Amino acid sequence: MTCNPRWKEIDDALEFLKNFGMLTTKELVHYRGEIICRVFNMKLKQLMAGIKSGDEFGPYLYGTYVVEFQKRGLPHAHILLGLVNPVKYPDQIDGFVSAEMPDPVTQPQLYSIISSQNLHRCDNRCLEKGKCSKNFPKPFVEATQLDDNGFPHYRRRCTNPQNAILVPYCPSLSLRFNCHINVEICTSIKSVKYLYKYIHK
Incomplete structure (x- = not known):
C-alpha cells in the first residue's frame, strides 16, 4: 500500500489549514508530512483490520509489515500474510x-x-x-x-x-x-527475507 497524496482526507486537512491561514497556496502537500503520515496510518490500520477479520482474503493466520518512505516522501507498507487456507x-x-x-x-x-x-x-x-x-x-x-x-x-x-x-x-x-496496492501471491521464503531486509536496514 502506497500513500495517495490525493486522498480526500489529505485534501480536507489542507483545506482546513488554508481556511485558517495556516497554509499558503504555494505550500505543496509534501511539506505537510504530519498530515500524510496521519492519514496513511489511518488507512493502513483499516487495511490490516479488514485482513485480520478475514473480510479481504479469508481466515487470517499471521502477518507482518514494515513501513518505509519513498524518496519523494510518501510512506508505503510492505505486508506479508499467511492465510489459514493458502492460495x-x-x-x-x-x-x-x-x-x-x-x-x-x-x-x-x-x-x-x-x-x-x-x-x-x-x-x-x-x-x-x-x-x-x-x-x-x-x-x-x-x-x-x-x-x-x-x-x-x-x-x-x-x-x-x-x-x-x-x-x-x-x-x-x-x-x-x-x-x-500491489497484491502478489508469494510461494517462496524469499518474500520473507525481502521484507525483513527492510526491518533490519
Missing part, C-alpha cells in the same frame, strides 16, 4: 489478484484508479543498461499459470496493451483505498 491454484489466484485493466465502461471507478495508480512507467529508477529491473513489460498470458518453482504468472491477455505494464492488484482493495 495455491490458478482459479484461486484469479479470485484475489488481477493483472488486467478493468473495463472502462462497466467499471469506470476501478478503471480510473488502476490507470492512475498501477501502471508501471519505466524511468531512471528502474532502468539498468536499458532494461527494466522490474521485468516490465510482462509477456501476455492467456490464463494464470504456476511455473516449476510455484511462482505465479498472472493472466494478462492481449486485449489491452496496458496489461503488459500493469502492476497486479486486488480489485476490492483498490476500490476501497484508492491508491497503489
Whole structure:
C-alpha cells in the first residue's frame, strides 16, 4: 500500500489549514508530512483490520509489515500474510489478484484508479543498461499459470496493451483505498527475507 497524496482526507486537512491561514497556496502537500503520515496510518490500520477479520482474503493466520518512505516522501507498507487456507491454484489466484485493466465502461471507478495508480512507467529508477529491473513489460498470458518453482504468472491477455505494464492488484482493495496496492501471491521464503531486509536496514 502506497500513500495517495490525493486522498480526500489529505485534501480536507489542507483545506482546513488554508481556511485558517495556516497554509499558503504555494505550500505543496509534501511539506505537510504530519498530515500524510496521519492519514496513511489511518488507512493502513483499516487495511490490516479488514485482513485480520478475514473480510479481504479469508481466515487470517499471521502477518507482518514494515513501513518505509519513498524518496519523494510518501510512506508505503510492505505486508506479508499467511492465510489459514493458502492460495495455491490458478482459479484461486484469479479470485484475489488481477493483472488486467478493468473495463472502462462497466467499471469506470476501478478503471480510473488502476490507470492512475498501477501502471508501471519505466524511468531512471528502474532502468539498468536499458532494461527494466522490474521485468516490465510482462509477456501476455492467456490464463494464470504456476511455473516449476510455484511462482505465479498472472493472466494478462492481449486485449489491452496496458496489461503488459500493469502492476497486479486486488480489485476490492483498490476500490476501497484508492491508491497503489500491489497484491502478489508469494510461494517462496524469499518474500520473507525481502521484507525483513527492510526491518533490519
